[in-house]
Amino acid sequence: MRSRQGITELFSTFLQFDADRVIGWATEAKLRRNITNRQNKLAKPENSEDFWVTYWYKEWLSQSENLASGHISAYLQEVCYWAANKTVTHFSSGQYTLSDCFQAIVTKTDKVLQGFKPDMGFNIKNYASAIFSSELKELLRQQKEVDISTDWRLLRKLTQKRLVESLENAGLNLAIDNYVLAWKCYQALYAPRKEKGTRKLARPDDAVWDNIAKLYNQERLTQSQPGPECNGTTIEKWLIACAKATRAYLYPNMASLNATTGDNSGEFQDILPQLRQESLLSEIVVQEEIAERKSQQDRISDVLIAAINQLDEQGQNIIKYYYQGSLTQSQIAKELGVKQYTISRKLSKCKDTLLIKLATWSKESLHISLNSSVLDYMSTVLEEWLQNYYKPQDSY
Template sequence: MQQRTTVVERFSTFIQFAEDRFDRWIRDLRLHQGMKKQLAQGENAAQLDGFWTLYWYKLWHSKGHDRAAAHLSAYLQEPCYWAAQSITQRFTNVPWTLADGFQSSIAYTDRILKGYRPDYGSDLKAYARTAFSNLMRDQLRQQQDIHICSDWGLLRRLSQAQLQRSLEAAGFPKTEPHILVWQCFKAIYIPDPQRTVRTLPPPSLEQFAQMTERYNQLRLQLSPPLPQLEVEALVDHLHAAIQAVRTYLTPAFTSLDQPQFAPDSKPPLADLSCDDTPMDLLLAAEAHAEQQQRIQQIEAVLKAAIAQLSPADHRLLQLYYQQTLTQTAIAQELQIQQYQVSRQLSRVRQRLLGAVARWSQETLHISVDSAVLKSMSDVIHEWLQQHYQLQVEGRDERGV
């Protein structure tokens, strides 16, 4: 993958795929011109990625600025790409291609930004790569569960909220009849507990008739009453619900090579203002300097805490973060059980978390509650990934 070499490119270009491989960077002209104009107003700090990630993040966070979101989406192209590549290479049986994984995840950029906490010294690129990876794993687990279920097993596992969202996404003008049909299905179709959701057979004709009878009784209790259904219509409602759910939970992908706009159309960003005052840039520079200082302080705390770990704990962190082995592979390497690896990793991370929490209380006077601890834990996980990966890259450059 070709690296973007300038800050203007990193905040104004987007990946184009060709046959599931990186093809080239596509420039968004409006973003490109906007970044060049911003750089012309700034000074040395404005040449740094960290300055602009913090600048655009604060603008997005405080004002919901569309242009800031677009710049951040451009910047996060690379961490999303590397996360997708890691997932598709590591899990060879996934139903995604690299382009599929990238496209399905970059759409959740807003969710990634909402979880980002720059106040704790977190690097956006490192955080995003971890967050995109976790998002893809969650999506894969969900899709795997869906793919292995029979149609009737899927309806049994479904929640009403999921069905409601699926029907709305499919464009059903009225969802009440389908939801009542599904409730009748759940009440009548009680499968054999020995059967798994993967292999649940269709209901019998007698069960379909019982569902229809139940539906026609319950529909009268609603105001206004729902239309009466025959057995065939009830079965059609169930099949329509199954199709809507599968489409919603495992959406189809549209090729990234499709043009976003017609040749003669006006880009949606064209009407957005690019003017920011010098005071905005000055405040952003001060915030960036403060964040960099905090990052250095947290790094010092973590490095000191790691130096106090036992050789066994050092080895565990190297296997997990440096060699990126799975917990199962680590268990085989250390000749212990997988649950022991999980417990030991949790214990080591808790020890590092305690060191950062104490420093935060004593130095920053932060009140440490569960939400703060969760954010700190995420930051430590990101930092460990980056710290050990830099060690690998440093050895590669030296040839040792």
């Protein structure tokens, strides 16, 4: 893939696809103007990627610059591409192309920014790669489930939390309580005999719908604001709407950034929020801060390398085979002459050991309070660090 030249291009251009092939870069005019204006206000030119990543990240945190997410999204285009490329290569179905997968996760920049913690000394590209890969794998898994499910099976498998999220995403906020109650009544009364070897679930018959409606009409009176009395036909329509909203939420349409809008007025990537006001954030991010983060990264690498060296020989070999050779656990088991479950357990134990070492060091040296979200973050970063550490030197 052709690399972009210069800081301005790095933070204002997006990949263009023709079918499933990358054909070049498209400049987003508003982003280009924005970063050019910021550069002109600096006392001296600044061409450091770290400087501008930190700059836009702080702008995003302060919420004073609503183009900041767009700049970071532009910066992470290649990271997103390679995450999609790696995932689609190992995905058995040919239903979704590289372009589809790229478009599905390129919008996850805000999720990357929400979890990214630069004060811990990690690189945003490494973290974004892990998040993009994780999001895409989950998206593909969910879509496979959605594709093979009838509406009725989907509603049987659904959790209330996911249903509420789906309805909120569809803008059905005012009817959520009614829809959720109807769904609960469906869950309570529709439990047909499962047909072995099939994922299909037939539509309930009219008698079942009448019973569901009867239960709904009883239970609605217990709500703080009771909904209207309904018959079976209405309940069925509501649940079909629930299934439709859930499918749209689990796997939204993969629209291209370069697709035109309905009124032919422009492209999606042109419709970015306008700058509300000039940022009150300082124009110059102190270089010592960047140097300190680099120092933290080096110290963290030292901690993890030392922790790997403290593993027993089998543990070191399993970690190395898994990350450097891209071997499956079954292949590693065959290579080492042991059972596959031994590899699985040993790999998990080794990664837990490394995570404990990293968490302990972070608490003692960086004075970071440990909680479940921080540990989840560290686990994601550890995974990416291992991939990067064992990556062959001539690879991307």
